[in-house]
Amino acid sequence: xxxxxxxxxxxxxxxxxxxxxxxxxxxxxxxxxxxxxxxxxxxxxxxxxxxxxxxxxxxxxxxxxxxxxxxxxxxxxxxxxxxxxxxxxxxxxxxxxxxxxxxxxxxxxxxxxxxxxxxxxxxxxxxxxxxxxxxxxxxxxxxxxxxxxxxxxxxxxxxxxxxxxxxxxxxxxxxxxxxxxxxxxxxxxxxxxxxxxxxxxxxxxxxxxxxxxxxxxxxxxxxxxxxxxxxxxxxxxxxxxxxxxxxxxxxxxxxxxxxxxxxxxxxxxxxxxxxxxxxxxxxxxxxxxxxxxxxxxxxxxxxxxxxxxxxxxxxxxxxxxxxxxxxxxxxxxxxxxxxxxxxxxxxxxxxxxxxxxxxxxxxxxxxxxxxxxxxxxxxxxxxxxxxxxxxxxxxxxxxxxxxxxxxxxxxxxxxxxxxxxxxxxxxxxxxxxxxxxxxxxxxxxxxxxxxxxxxxxxxxxxxxxxxxxxxxxxxxxxxxxxxxxxxxxxxxxxxxxxxxxxxxxxxxxxxxxxxxxxxxxxxxxxxxxxxxxxxxxxxxxxxxxxxxxxxxxxxxxxxxxxxxxxxxxxxxxxxxxxxx
Amino acid sequence: xxxxxxxxxxxxxxxxxxxxxxxxxxxxxxxxxxxxxxxxxxxxxxxxxxxxxxxxxxxxxxxxxxxxxxxxxxxxxxxxxxxxxxxxxxxxxxxxxxxxxxxxxxxxxxxxxxxxxxxxxxxxxxxxxxxxxxxxxxxxxxxxxxxxxxxxxxxxxxxxxxxxxxxxxxxxxxxxxxxxxxxxxxxxxxxxxxxxxxxxxxxxxxxxxxxxxxxxxxxxxxxxxxxxxxxxxxxxxxxxxxxxxxxxxxxxxxxxxxxxxxxxxxxxxxxxxxxxxxxxxxxxxxxxxxxxxxxxxxxxxxxxxxxxxxxxxxxxxxxxxxxxxxxxxxxxxxxxxxxxxxxxxxxxxxxxxxxxxxxxxxxxxxxxxxxxxxxxxxxxxxxxxxxxxxxxxxxxxxxxx
Numbered sequence: 001x002x003x004x005x006x007x008x009x010x011x012x013x014x015x016x017x018x019x020x021x022x023x024x025x026x027x028x029x030x031x032x033x034x035x036x037x038x039x040x041x042x043x044x045x046x047x048x049x050x051x052x053x054x055x056x057x058x059x060x061x062x063x064x065x066x067x068x069x070x071x072x073x074x075x076x077x078x079x080x081x082x083x084x085x086x087x088x089x090x091x092x093x094x095x096x097x098x099x100x101x102x103x104x105x106x107x108x109x110x111x112x113x114x115x116x117x118x119x120x121x122x123x124x125x126x127x128x129x130x131x132x133x134x135x136x137x138x139x140x141x142x143x144x145x146x147x148x149x150x151x152x153x154x155x156x157x158x159x160x161x162x163x164x165x166x167x168x169x170x171x172x173x174x175x176x177x178x179x180x181x182x183x184x185x186x187x188x189x190x191x192x193x194x195x196x197x198x199x200x201x202x203x204x205x206x207x208x209x210x211x212x213x214x215x216x217x218x219x220x221x222x223x224x225x226x227x228x229x230x231x232x233x234x235x236x237x238x239x240x241x242x243x244x245x246x247x248x249x250x251x252x253x254x255x256x257x258x259x260x261x262x263x264x265x266x267x268x269x270x271x272x273x274x275x276x277x278x279x280x281x282x283x284x285x286x287x288x289x290x291x292x293x294x295x296x297x298x299x300x301x302x303x304x305x306x307x308x309x310x311x312x313x314x315x316x317x318x319x320x321x322x323x324x325x326x327x328x329x330x331x332x333x334x335x336x337x338x339x340x341x342x343x344x345x346x347x348x349x350x351x352x353x354x355x356x357x358x359x360x361x362x363x364x365x366x367x368x369x370x371x372x373x374x375x376x377x378x379x380x381x382x383x384x385x386x387x388x389x390x391x392x393x394x395x396x397x398x399x400x401x402x403x404x405x406x407x408x409x410x411x412x413x414x415x416x417x418x419x420x421x422x423x424x425x426x427x428x429x430x431x432x433x434x435x436x437x438x439x440x441x442x443x444x445x446x447x448x449x450x451x452x453x454x455x456x457x458x459x460x461x462x463x464x465x466x467x468x469x470x471x472x473x474x475x476x477x478x479x480x481x482x483x484x485x486x487x488x489x490x491x492x493x494x495x496x497x498x499x500x501x502x503x504x505x506x507x508x509x510x511x512x513x514x515x516x517x518x519x520x521x522x523x524x525x526x527x528x529x530x531x532x533x534x535x536x537x538x539x540x541x542x543x544x545x546x547x548x549x550x551x552x553x554x555x556x557x558x559x560x561x562x563x564x565x566x567x568x569x570x571x572x573x574x575x576x577x578x579x580x
Numbered sequence: 581x582x583x584x585x586x587x588x589x590x591x592x593x594x595x596x597x598x599x600x601x602x603x604x605x606x607x608x609x610x611x612x613x614x615x616x617x618x619x620x621x622x623x624x625x626x627x628x629x630x631x632x633x634x635x636x637x638x639x640x641x642x643x644x645x646x647x648x649x650x651x652x653x654x655x656x657x658x659x660x661x662x663x664x665x666x667x668x669x670x671x672x673x674x675x676x677x678x679x680x681x682x683x684x685x686x687x688x689x690x691x692x693x694x695x696x697x698x699x700x701x702x703x704x705x706x707x708x709x710x711x712x713x714x715x716x717x718x719x720x721x722x723x724x725x726x727x728x729x730x731x732x733x734x735x736x737x738x739x740x741x742x743x744x745x746x747x748x749x750x751x752x753x754x755x756x757x758x759x760x761x762x763x764x765x766x767x768x769x770x771x772x773x774x775x776x777x778x779x780x781x782x783x784x785x786x787x788x789x790x791x792x793x794x795x796x797x798x799x800x801x802x803x804x805x806x807x808x809x810x811x812x813x814x815x816x817x818x819x820x821x822x823x824x825x826x827x828x829x830x831x832x833x834x835x836x837x838x839x840x841x842x843x844x845x846x847x848x849x850x851x852x853x854x855x856x857x858x859x860x861x862x863x864x865x866x867x868x869x870x871x872x873x874x875x876x877x878x879x880x881x882x883x884x885x886x887x888x889x890x891x892x893x894x895x896x897x898x899x900x901x902x903x904x905x906x907x908x909x910x911x912x913x914x915x916x917x918x919x920x921x922x923x924x925x926x927x928x929x930x931x932x933x934x935x936x937x938x939x940x941x942x943x944x945x946x947x948x949x950x951x952x953x954x955x956x957x958x959x960x961x962x963x964x965x966x967x968x969x970x971x972x973x974x975x976x977x978x979x980x981x
Binding site: 219220221227228229240242243330331332333334335336337338341342345406408409411412560561562563564565 | 640643645646740743744747812814820822823894895898901902903
């Protein structure tokens with residue numbers, strides 16, 4: 001449905017010898033020779049109009065002795081993504097030109113590919129490890145890299161069920177079973193050779209100067225990893241001149257668990273509960289994108305009722321996500337939990353519904369390939385209707401009045417954290433923050449999935465691109481979500497909720513697919529590759545938090561340190577999906 | 581002279597008789613009895629402080645749709661005691677790089693500065709620590725000791741967050757003491773004395789100062805909140821930005837002292853609003869003028885009411901940003917306070933001989949008109965600023981089309 005279609009411009013004809021069509025069965029897009037990557041990428045951006053890069057990830061084809069980097073780009077005027085690839089021989093050092101000069105939004109994603117696959121992106125301004133720690137040896141996402149306590153390539157692991165009895169591998173293996181470090185490296189004794197250098201290497205603007213005869217120094221302040229306003233264990237190293245931010249760099253990876261490697265070991269179905277742990281506020285929305293990608297490869301059609309249930313759960317999830325954002329934003333602004341608890345009251349009611357249909361309030365594990373796991377019963381349906389038709393519209397209005405008419409709130413938000421629409425697109429910002437910059441891009445309309453093309457709703461847009469507009473835009477989105485919900489609840493029909501029979505193992509044909517949805521925080525995409533076995537060959541997640549954080553420095557420089565907290569709050573990161 | 585009007589005198593005489601019978605010299609006995617009185621006052625205030633912990637938690641819970649503490653004792657009223665036990669049992673840490681003397685002195689000074697204040701609170705016509713003839717000056721000076729303790733804590737902690745908190749406190753203190761002092765000049769001028777007891781007594785005969793200068797009372801309340809470092813002016817603490825600001829390195833009972841100091845400070849300033857602008861110990865129950873126990877109730881009741889107002893503000897609004905805070909003070913509060921002082925002075929001298937009703941109503945009306953003019957000026961200024969801010973963008977849009 002949304003598989004990249006053949007473009008009007010045939011790149012292979014336009015660049016003979018430089019670009020070839022990807023002819024592998026199940027694959028699509030273009031393969032660009034790495035020497036000409038930047039040239040062709042510039043053409044794709046400037047002539048073909050693909051102005052935003054959404055996904056960049058590496059794949060290790062061990063048997064073919066090849067490293068591949070896949071790029072997904074889209075037009076902010078709408079339409080499906082265009083996929084192109086660059087390949088390199090799998091001999092270290094693996095080098096591929098960086099596309100940061102074309103799409104600045106590739107910065108963090110290229111660092112991630114370097115960190116996990118060891119691909120050197122030539123021309124990248126700041127190629128360092130990002131998720132793994134500085135002293136780490138090896139590239140953990142390569143197919144031949146074995147994690148600690150490694151047993152087999154794919155689950156289910158035989159050792160867990162000796163004669164049908166459950167036993168955890170960790171209880172047997174002693175620490176250090178197959179943990180590899182650099183030669184002569186002892187993790188217990190390691191200290192960075194120059195800690196300041198390692199921690200603040202990127203803060204080149206640090207300086208001390210003599211002003212009016214007084215020597216003034218900048219202060220380096222670590223916001224995080226233990227900090228109440230970084231929403232988890234995110235760290236931002238800030239250089240301050242008094243209260244003013246001179247430069248700020250994100251440091252992440254404290255919650256990194258190599259989700260993608262786990263995903264490659266899991267069977268296709270086993271990954272669904274794992275997706276809940278990415279953005280743990282929106283577990284209902286996370287699996288949707290993954291299911292979409294796998295359904296695309298398997299060619300399943302989702303039953304009518306299941307499509308409606310997916311929309312209902314997805315939009316409820318969006319409402320409660322924005323409510324949490326408002327509450328937590330007010331906490332960040334220093335109002336001691338009062339608005340947060342008001343917002344939580346409504347959220348609790350939505351979570352009650354999630355609990356009723358899926359059995360869990362936050363880790364829902366509800367979507368399946370070809371539908372959802374169980375039907376909504378009558379009582380829950382009645383609850384949803386009461387909530388959507390009677391309670392939420394008034395309550396949202398009330399919360400909006402409470403928050404947006406506060407003078408201090410407006411003075412803190414207005415004109416702060418400006419990011420121009422051009423920069424927003426260049427830095428691959430997606431979701432509410434892009435729309436608050438005046439770019440009406442919403443995947444539900446631009447590249448529709450599910451049954452969103454049936455509903456009547458607007459894509460709210462604001463134009464000032466400051467914090468206040470980002471707040472108002474999310475409030476507008478809640479109202480639109482309610483509109484969608486009201487239509488969906490009226491249209492929903494009886495019927496099955498899962499295509500075919502429920503099953504544990506799935507046969508996924510060889511190929512690749514990229515599924516993308518408009519998650520509450522921005523574009524959530526899953527790039528999956530199957531080699532026909534019971535496990536994904538590659539399972540990559542393009543998370544909105546990770547990509548949106550690229551533009552943070554641009555927004556923060558020159559503002560006060562107190563604004564940084566609000567800006568970060570409005571980027572709406574969640575560490576589960578930032579660190580993966 | 582009986583138990584109801586002057587229990588202190590009664591106790592003093594009784595103890596004096598007792599000590600004399602033990603053969604103690606009268607001077608020495610007076611010193612001992614005064615010391616006992618100080619200990620008694622401090623103990624009473626500290627017991628009140630323990631109650632405040634419960635009040636704060638319970639009231640906040642109600643603001644936030646919660647129940648609050650409800651397990652220990654009826655309505656959870658004994659909750660502060662487990663809290664205190666927990667704080668005492670915690671490890672007492674002094675960071676390695678800290679300036680030990682300043683670091684350990686700061687929490688004591690913080691609570692001490694509040695206790696100093698209670699020396700001049702007239703709890704009743706006959707119950708007060710001391711009737712200083714420069715009482716208001718003493719109030720400001722003792723408040724500055726509390727600020728000093730915060731700067732000491734921030735500076736000595738050897739922590740960047742604490743240091744940023746201390747910087748902010750310096751900016752805060754220098755700024756907000758000015759409108760506060762000017763706001764205090766208004767009751768001084770009206771009563772013709774700087775003695776807090778004098779101001780309190782003056783209102784017995786001439787009516788509440790709130791009706792003579794409602795704006796002055798508001799000004800004092802705002803600058804008191806700023807002086808306290810309570811939300812929206814809690815920049816020195818700034819939980820979401822600089823984690824806990826000046827007290828980030830404090831643990832156990834040292835943190836507890838800061839916490840207790842903050843609560844008591846807020847309550848004390850609430851009590852001062854009551855004493856200076858709402859008729860001291862004889863309002864709302866008029867028997868307070870003759871009955872010491874009713875008087876104490878009056879003072880504590882009004883303290884609690886204004887403490888509630890301060891809490892209400894704290895748990896409703898977000899934190900103001902530092903440049904906004906300084907702009908608000910220097911560009912608004914300072915000029916307003918000086919203008920208000922002049923206006924009050926002029927109309928006070930014009931109207932004071934016209935009798936009770938014309939004087940009170942006139943002063944109230946003057947304040948109302950002054951406030952209305954102020955709001956109108958702010959509105960027109962805001963409108964002009966908005967138009968100025970919007971003008972270039974419309975011009976740019978026109979050029980664009």
